[in-house]
Amino acid sequence: MHSSATDSIAVRARGIRANVQKTQILHGVDVALPAGRWTSVVGPNGAGKSTLLKCLAGLLRHARIEGEIELLGRPLADWPARERARQLAWLGQNEAAADELPAYDIAMLGRLPHRAWMAPPSDADHAAVQAALHTTQAWDWRARPLAQLSGGERQRVLLARALAVQAPITLMDEPLANLDPPHQSDWLRTVRALVAGGATVVSVLHEISIALQADDLLIMAAGRVVHHGPCSDAATHAALEQVFEQRIQVRQIDGLWMALPRV
Missing domain, CATH: 3.40.50.300 (P-loop containing nucleotide triphosphate hydrolases)
Incomplete structure (x- = not known):
């Protein structure tokens, strides 16, 4: 990179x-x-x-x-939001997330900077999300809503979201x-x-x-x-x-x- x-x-x-x-x-x-x-x-x-x-x-x-x-090497304020989001991934404390969404969709949010507005996920997006969920060992509960996961499981899904950005x-x-x-x-x-x-x-x-x-x-x-x-x-x-x-x-x-x- x-x-x-x-x-x-x-x-x-x-x-x-x-x-x-x-x-x-x-x-x-x-x-x-x-x-x-x-x-x-x-x-x-x-x-x-x-x-x-x-x-x-x-x-x-x-x-x-x-x-x-x-x-x-470029002032942070000069980066357009989408371009900056492709360069820099973030995983914060006590992150707010849509608890009703399944883990797979939460991880897919990491691909938003790479997608055109309202465009469906591409094969590359799905591949990135699958790889991220496997890396964090969260693949087995990909269909479960975030609200049904333990604190540790939730954290691994949010890590997968950050990894899916591939920043x-x-x-x-x-x-x-x-x-x-x-x-x-x-x-x-x-x-x-x-x-x-x-x-x-x-x-x-x-x-x-x-x-x-x-x-x-x-x-x-x-x-x-x-x-x-x-x-x-x-x-x-x-x-x-x-x-x-x-x-x-x-x-x-x-x-x-x-x-x-x-x-």
Whole structure:
């Protein structure tokens, strides 16, 4: 999807300040997220992680935002809505969805940016949706309304909707909500496969040990970026421990970096 993925910037923000209901959430955030890599955004509660992700996606409504955001080197505001929706897929927290629709139709919503107005789904649309539902192991309940699914099943259908877009950039806010450990592992494999195929993934995660499996970690506190670097770097580990007040320690176990409670 990107000829020089590791050398280019997928999303860039300069001097982002966001005020929500008269409260300033972000304080002059600068960030450059590399294309073709998985970046996880972590930090304490109230750090501004979700607000930043919504700013990058152009989804933060009812807020006053200052600064510049670029998507693939082009100002975000200059992208026509449909074109932007083909480039950037979104999976948010507590997403509103039409509960009466079957899971298959929910996933098909991810193909809307690719279809002409009122046009029926094409063979390519059906193929993308089927692949996404199989990837998230949601195919077996494709005919069931969303209202009849458990929280974890619902989350996997919404992930399938995001995957069906087949966008070069995917932003996910707490994508592991309601997923049990086996399906968290499945999600991890899915993200790695996306990045291996040249895509860019940015995820806000509370699960620090899973976040450490990313390529890069963006660490936030109090509406600011305090560190941005490779997950394998000692400086990243030190910043992570510091932002969580030394309550965790980063250790390598069986070749994987993990965040463990400090006892």
